[in-house]
Amino acid sequence: MPSANTQEKRRDELVRAAFHQVAERGFEGLRTREVAAEAGVNIATLHYYFPTKEALIRGVLEHAMGRFRTTLAPHGSPEDQLRNHLRAVRQLLQEEPQLGAVMAELALRSARDASIAALLRETNDTWHTTIRGLLRRAARAGHLRPELDSDEAAALVVATLTAMTLPAAAAPRTELALRQLELWLELPPPATAAQATD
Amino acid sequence: MPSANTQEKRRDELVRAAFHQVAERGFEGLRTREVAAEAGVNIATLHYYFPTKEALIRGVLEHAMGRFRTTLAPHGSPEDQLRNHLRAVRQLLQEEPQLGAVMAELALRSARDASIAALLRETNDTWHTTIRGLLRRAARAGHLRPELDSDEAAALVVATLTAMTLPAAAAPRTELALRQLELWLELPPPATAAQATD
Amino acid sequence: MPSANTQEKRRDELVRAAFHQVAERGFEGLRTREVAAEAGVNIATLHYYFPTKEALIRGVLEHAMGRFRTTLAPHGSPEDQLRNHLRAVRQLLQEEPQLGAVMAELALRSARDASIAALLRETNDTWHTTIRGLLRRAARAGHLRPELDSDEAAALVVATLTAMTLPAAAAPRTELALRQLELWLELPPPATAAQATD
Amino acid sequence: MPSANTQEKRRDELVRAAFHQVAERGFEGLRTREVAAEAGVNIATLHYYFPTKEALIRGVLEHAMGRFRTTLAPHGSPEDQLRNHLRAVRQLLQEEPQLGAVMAELALRSARDASIAALLRETNDTWHTTIRGLLRRAARAGHLRPELDSDEAAALVVATLTAMTLPAAAAPRTELALRQLELWLELPPPATAAQATD
DNA sequence: AATGAATGAGAGTTCATTCAT
DNA sequence: AATGAATGAACTCTCATTCAT
Numbered sequence: 062m063p064s065a066n067t068q069e070k071r072r073d074e075l076v077r078a079a080f081h082q083v084a085e086r087g088f089e090g091l092r093t094r095e096v097a098a099e100a101g102v103n104i105a106t107l108h109y110y111f112p113t114k115e116a117l118i119r120g121v122l123e124h125a126m127g128r129f130r131t132t133l134a135p136h137g138s139p140e141d142q143l144r145n146h147l148r149a150v151r152q153l154l155q156e157e158p159q160l161g162a163v164m165a166e167l168a169l170r171s172a173r174d175a176s177i178a179a180l181l182r183e184t185n186d187t188w189h190t191t192i193r194g195l196l197r198r199a200a201r202a203g204h205l206r207p208e209l210d211s212d213e214a215a216a217l218v219v220a221t222l223t224a225m226t227l228p229a230a231a232a233p234r235t236e237l238a239l240r241q242l243e244l245w246l247e248l249p250p251p252a253t254a255a256q257a258t259d
Numbered sequence: 260m261p262s263a264n265t266q267e268k269r270r271d272e273l274v275r276a277a278f279h280q281v282a283e284r285g286f287e288g289l290r291t292r293e294v295a296a297e298a299g300v301n302i303a304t305l306h307y308y309f310p311t312k313e314a315l316i317r318g319v320l321e322h323a324m325g326r327f328r329t330t331l332a333p334h335g336s337p338e339d340q341l342r343n344h345l346r347a348v349r350q351l352l353q354e355e356p357q358l359g360a361v362m363a364e365l366a367l368r369s370a371r372d373a374s375i376a377a378l379l380r381e382t383n384d385t386w387h388t389t390i391r392g393l394l395r396r397a398a399r400a401g402h403l404r405p406e407l408d409s410d411e412a413a414a415l416v417v418a419t420l421t422a423m424t425l426p427a428a429a430a431p432r433t434e435l436a437l438r439q440l441e442l443w444l445e446l447p448p449p450a451t452a453a454q455a456t457d
Numbered sequence: 458m459p460s461a462n463t464q465e466k467r468r469d470e471l472v473r474a475a476f477h478q479v480a481e482r483g484f485e486g487l488r489t490r491e492v493a494a495e496a497g498v499n500i501a502t503l504h505y506y507f508p509t510k511e512a513l514i515r516g517v518l519e520h521a522m523g524r525f526r527t528t529l530a531p532h533g534s535p536e537d538q539l540r541n542h543l544r545a546v547r548q549l550l551q552e553e554p555q556l557g558a559v560m561a562e563l564a565l566r567s568a569r570d571a572s573i574a575a576l577l578r579e580t581n582d583t584w585h586t587t588i589r590g591l592l593r594r595a596a597r598a599g600h601l602r603p604e605l606d607s608d609e610a611a612a613l614v615v616a617t618l619t620a621m622t623l624p625a626a627a628a629p630r631t632e633l634a635l636r637q638l639e640l641w642l643e644l645p646p647p648a649t650a651a652q653a654t655d
Numbered sequence: 656m657p658s659a660n661t662q663e664k665r666r667d668e669l670v671r672a673a674f675h676q677v678a679e680r681g682f683e684g685l686r687t688r689e690v691a692a693e694a695g696v697n698i699a700t701l702h703y704y705f706p707t708k709e710a711l712i713r714g715v716l717e718h719a720m721g722r723f724r725t726t727l728a729p730h731g732s733p734e735d736q737l738r739n740h741l742r743a744v745r746q747l748l749q750e751e752p753q754l755g756a757v758m759a760e761l762a763l764r765s766a767r768d769a770s771i772a773a774l775l776r777e778t779n780d781t782w783h784t785t786i787r788g789l790l791r792r793a794a795r796a797g798h799l800r801p802e803l804d805s806d807e808a809a810a811l812v813v814a815t816l817t818a819m820t821l822p823a824a825a826a827p828r829t830e831l832a833l834r835q836l837e838l839w840l841e842l843p844p845p846a847t848a849a850q851a852t853d
Numbered sequence: 854a855a856t857g858a859a860t861g862a863g864a865g866t867t868c869a870t871t872c873a874t
Numbered sequence: 875a876a877t878g879a880a881t882g883a884a885c886t887c888t889c890a891t892t893c894a895t
Contacts, residue, residue, distance in 0.1 A: 071858085086371065087286075087287070087367060087368075087370070087371060088287050089285075089286050089287040089368075090371070092884090092885075092886090093885080093886065093887085094884090094885080094886090102859075102860090103859065103860045103861075104860090104861095104886085104887085105859070105860055105861080105862095105887090105888080105889085106858075106859055106860070108886085108887065108888080109857090109858065109859070109860095110858095112887090113886085113887080114886065114887090162370060165366075165367055166367060167429070168363075168425050168426060168428075168429030168430070169285060169363055169364060169367055169425070169426065169429075170285075170287075171426050171428040171429050172285070172360060172426040172428075173284065173285060173288070177428075178426070178428040179428075181428045181429050182427075182428040182431065185428070185429065185430075185431045186431065189431060189432060208442065209439075210435075210439060210442075212432075212435055213435040213436065213438050213439035213442075214439055215432075215435075216431075216432040216433065216434075216435035216436035216439065217419065217435075217436040217439045217440060219430070219431065219432070219436070220418070220419050220422040220423075220430055220432075220433050220436040221415065221418050221419065221422070221436075223422050223425065223429065223430045224418035224419070224421050224422040224430075225418070227366050227367070227421065228366060228367065228369045228370040228376070229380075230366075230369040230370075230375075230376040230377075230379045230380040230383065231365070231366030231367075231369050231379050231383065231421065232366070232383075232417070232418055232421045232422075233380065233383045233384060233387060233414070233417065234387060234410075234413075234414040234417070234418075235414065235418050236414075237408075237410055237411040237413075237414035237415075238411065238414035238415040238417070238418040238419075240408075240411050241407075241408060241411035241412055241414065241415045242415060244406065244408075244411070245443065265875090266875085269875090290867090290868070290869090291868080291869060291870085292867095292868075292869085300876075300877090301876065301877045301878075302868095302869085302870090302877090302878095303870090303871080303872085303876070303877055303878080303879095304875075304876050304877070306869085306870065306871080307875070307876070307877095310870090311869080311870080312868095312869065312870090464878085464879085467879085482767065483682075483683070483763060483764075483766070483767060484683050485681075485682050485683040485764075486767070488863090488864075488865090489864085489865060489866090490863090490864080490865085498880075498881090499880065499881045499882075500865085500866090500881090500882095501866090501867080501868085501880070501881055501882080501883095502879075502880055502881070504865085504866065504867080505878090505879065505880070505881095506879095508866090509865080509866080510865065510866090558766060561762075561763055562763060563825070564759075564821050564822060564824075564825030564826070565681060565759055565760060565763055565821070565822065565825075566681075566683075567822050567824040567825050568681070568756060568822040568824075569680065569681060569684070573824075574822070574824040575824075577824045577825050578823075578824040578827065581824070581825065581826075581827045582827065585827060585828060604838065605835075606831075606835060606838075608828075608831055609831040609832065609834050609835035609838075610835055611828075611831075612827075612828040612829065612830075612831035612832040612835065613811075613815065613831075613832040613835045613836060615826070615827070615828070615832070616814070616815050616818040616819075616826055616828075616829050616832040617811065617814050617815065617818070617832075619818050619821065619825065619826045620814035620815070620817050620818040620826075621814070623762050623763070623817065624762060624763065624765050624766040624772070625776075626762075626765040626766075626771075626772040626773075626775045626776040626779065627761070627762030627763075627765050627775050627779065627817065628762070628779075628813070628814055628817045628818075629776065629779045629780060629783060629810070629813065630783060630806075630809075630810040630813070630814075631810065631814050632810075633804075633806055633807040633809075633810035633811075634807065634810035634811040634813070634814040634815075636804075636807050637803075637804060637807035637808055637810065637811045638811060640802065640804075640807075641839065661854090662854085665854090686888090686889070686890090687889080687890060687891090688888095688889075688890085696855075696856090697855065697856045697857075698856090698857095698890085698891090699855070699856055699857080699858095699891090699892080699893085700854075700855050700856070702890085702891065702892080703854070703855070703856095706891090707890080707891080708889095708890065708891090
């Protein structure tokens, strides 16, 4: 009995292989045999763990979403949290370019797959609400431009970060976009805080 | 007299059918037979006009890009041009939701298709440069916040508009994001409001 | 354009190949690839004519049923028709042993396939009714044992002929059974007619 | 103490499960995994008891044949034995419809499986001979129509009873057929009617 | 005696592409 | 210019069987 540990491991290997394949070839080019080969198992073994391709894709979805869980750390002031979040997402997408690719693939697939749409929508709604909350608290503390609407600004943050998942050819210079966003949001940049609004 | 005229028409019908199919099912679900059926011709006829599926996709690419050509009208002040552009794009995506879907599909495909990547990159670079130019001229005329960097702001505009092409579940509330962008960029909205920060 | 003739021909070849395969290996061993190979075409060609395996089986069903259409000739007296029918069926099953095998396969399949069951039931009901009609007319003319019930006797005829389709190991000596049936039914055998009942 | 007793029990459970599956889905739909599941054991356990699917089928064959052993009771006059046998078979098939289904499946399979064919042929030969013996003894005692040939009549009995195992859609009204058979064979039905033909 | 995990071989079906007409 | 027919290659999924434990 190779222990529950082993089983989880194999499942995970398969998900990672599928994740990799989606990043490389898109859902359009996702082939179960290729996934199995990359995981070093027979195609029938893949189906032992994931009865259908859909189930495997569900695994990829969960895996991808999970990667973002660490980007929102509830430490420090709202401005800090916000700044840290933006940077964490940027760093994550830089260090793990495949993650962006997979997220973008999932985004497109959500137009045709209700289960992906539901999960994505819920996650994004929560994301938006969280950022809006941070913005509101920052605004209340006077650390934000007054003409800024927290709902709209949150939407802009989410939109920009989402655009960052797209291939560079399609969404160029998103790094610059993010820097501009930071400038506008974090009125007091680390060094010269609390002057502009006084 | 089945002239070049007639031929062009049929080609166009096929491209439109393919465009429609990509919007509905994605590249993942694009089937040449379905395209031919929608255009009312035999599958072999499709291959007469487009020797390969790739060629057909190239046709879709050109068709989709062409739809955006009218959104940048060289009339009025830089601010007006900018404002009108944002609104024209928003309106286009609203009136023709399939266009957004196809653009997003092309965006993803650019990661794997060099020819799409090249065209997309060039188009987007031009787009970015154009918007940056408008921003610079507006800034020089004093119609823009001084802390705004025209390069970064242009990137933000492009990123936001690009995000608008994604399915709603993946990029929610992009309308709000765009409104915020307009607020920040067009300091003097049509009615020329009083400076809020004074 | 190879003419409708050619198309029908290919369809027919495929059905015959499938028929042959069912006879040889049963539905259990029916493989579309084998059918295509026997017909000398690619497996994809088979699917061009029969979108699914089920459709192909339907073709086999119709083909098999059609083979029996000639065994009931409406010539002569009821007794003659009956006698000729029994002999025609026996001869058909002897000359074309595969037909019996396929019919038996279809019989079994009817337990699980409603469409086969419906067709088989209707055909058999008509068969039973026809034979019963012949028996009644023969009885009315005094050419049948009086203690014979036409409904029951018809059922016995159908049952016996049906049993003849089964493999010899499972239904042995059905030839003898049929001879006995003829004896009982055709009171006046060809040679010594019109004596017993006088 | 998992004695031979326990082992036998498990074997039997597996055979019964297989029997049930064959009755429900035919050999065409017989899946070892399904059998194991129905018996509540792992698929590997099934292979411990039956190394191959063929071995399991052999078990089903024996089980099915065994069910008929009680239908021939050596008590009473030949006519009684015969009458009782017919009725016992009819009752058995009525009470246990799955038995008929399995027998029919085995009948078909005998065309492709020599071991089934051998067993079936031997059993049916014995059956035929037994019935012929009863008919002969009844004839000798004057309890049978003189024009009846015991060999042929025995074949007719076997054919009719065999047809009864087929699905109703394929062999309709077999009950009627059996009644007619009884009428013809058992000249003196229980009440000893007056000789009709005199 | 029993099992979870793994697999080779093969199933039906799909699809872009070709070709004779 | 257009088509019906045909195909090779590949796809997802299935299944009896095996093996280490």
